[in-house]
Amino acid sequence: MTSDPNHVDFVRRIIVGDVERGKHDGRVHTRFPPEPNGYLHIGHAKSICLNFGIAQEFGGLCNLRFDDTNPGVEDVEYVEAIQADVRWLGFTWDDRLFYASDYFEQLYRYAEQLIESGDAYVDSLDAEKIREFRGSVHGVGRDSPDRTRSVADNLDLFRRMRAGEFPDGAYVLRAKIDMAHPNINMRDPTLYRIRHEHHHRTGDAWCIYPMYDYAHGLSDSLEGITHSICTLEFEHHRPLYDWFLEKLGVHHPQQIEFAKLNLTHVLMSKRNLRRLVEDGVVDGWDDPRMPTLAAMRRRGYPPAAIRQFCEHIGVAKFNSVHEIALLEFHLRDVLNKAAPRAMAVLDPVRLILDNYPEGQGEELEAVNNPEDEAAGTRRVPFGRELFIEREDFMEDPPKKFFRLAPGREVRLRYAFFVRCTSVEKDAAGNVVAVHATYDSETRGGNAPDGRKVKATIHWVSAAHAVDAEVRLYDHLFATEDPMDPRGGPDGRGNLNPESLIVRRGCKLEPSLAEAAADVTYQFERLGYYCVDRRDSRPDALVFNRTVGLRDTWAKEKAQGGG
């Protein structure tokens, strides 16, 4: 992508051209057409942002249309979830919520029209035979014996198909195009199949259902769509898309194909995601490690982060893989500006200020968001005994470690300077408490004598701390390509064993007890976290890590600099 707004992608370039030439009266009307057979994921978000975004930019409209032509795999559960996800992402379709099933009657009439014009016929070949007759990429196909059936017989048979006279699979309606076509999609594709199945919207009104290629383009046409934007795998279907519209002489939208989103470490195929859920590899479609919008919402992603990401990745025809780091950059960028700050200690060790009066305490003022003055301040309780991060203390620190160590002075964020005096250890040598003295002159965090410290660490008052479970999430797959063959045929060997680390007994500053369910907080110096909307309870808080802060110290350590 580019920061120059004059640079437009190839889809928008086509649309600009169409508008300038006055095609479709300069109207722009797009649609987002999910099949209600699964949850929306980040890949769909790219398409949603493209379709709804283009409509907004060109003063046009974008419909939400469910492609519900295969009742066996579709369900209302999904139509509701999909609507919630699109709305959450920040887009509205007003009263333009449609279903391909809305058009079943019209689609049927079009089919009869095609039969009458000799462009479609009823075939009795079974699925296997049809496949065989179609031939392969290496050679031409063969005509079905039924290809020459009379119009009258075709019409009669097709009507009886609708009437329910035949069992599943007995007949199909096929377009009569060209069995020798180099594009296999044009070798007499199927238009209708018999399925005695209950449809989630039309009930038992139909026992024949239209195929995607037939239903999709005509639905676009009926809705007055001008630009039908879809992914690259439909490129070979475009001649067919155009064929139906031309034969029927109806409104003809333009299909434009773009490369769908791929991300490193992320599995995007619906089928494989479903297997992760079914096999219990993850906790469900909204497990925060999943790439579904429901999961990302639960994980703490603000929708603006996803939108901003989608705006910046660009649109092209080249099949590419984006680094997950780019998504995380936009996530942190949005969160840094918006997230309220709080202090939390995930791996607590006690810090005792020996010169702080026992049984006393005070409240200190902390800034809620240094990036947003309007966020104001809050008061945080302080006392003699605190919790600090185990990682923020080292008995024998390497050169580049700036935090607490024997004899070392650091600042407690928004509080005082403290100097470490001694360490308490158990028989096994584990640090159980760190002792320090505080400088009462440094209240608020600055020394009147102007002396500096090299580090500021976060803390929580032991007397006021709220306990919580914190779930640290990381990429579900350790390899860039989740289906890397070295991980086995199902990619299971590529799973990241540390994609979820549960920390119990974490200590939070008391204000977090009332954390809002839809707000992602920054735990200072750690990362971004939000209440788990499914599992958290007032008496048993659960927080999810959305993403960590950039951590140059961890990088330093990893390079052996520590």
Added chain:
RNA sequence: UUCCUCGUGGUGUAAUCGGUAGCACAGCAGAUUCUGGUUCUGCUAGUCAAGGUUCGAGUCCUUGCGAGGAAACCA
């Protein structure tokens, strides 16, 4: 051994009619900082290949190489 689409730094994406290859992320270095965060500055690094046309080619032409997709009564 068919058809379709596509090849620009590590990743992704720009470059009007052929006219200085730009931006973002990542990486590296430094400055600032009460978050080893943020912010700021700088650096590294690219037109798949070979020919051709041209004063001049990422862009046009030819050939080659490479990648992805296509043979559901799925979408």
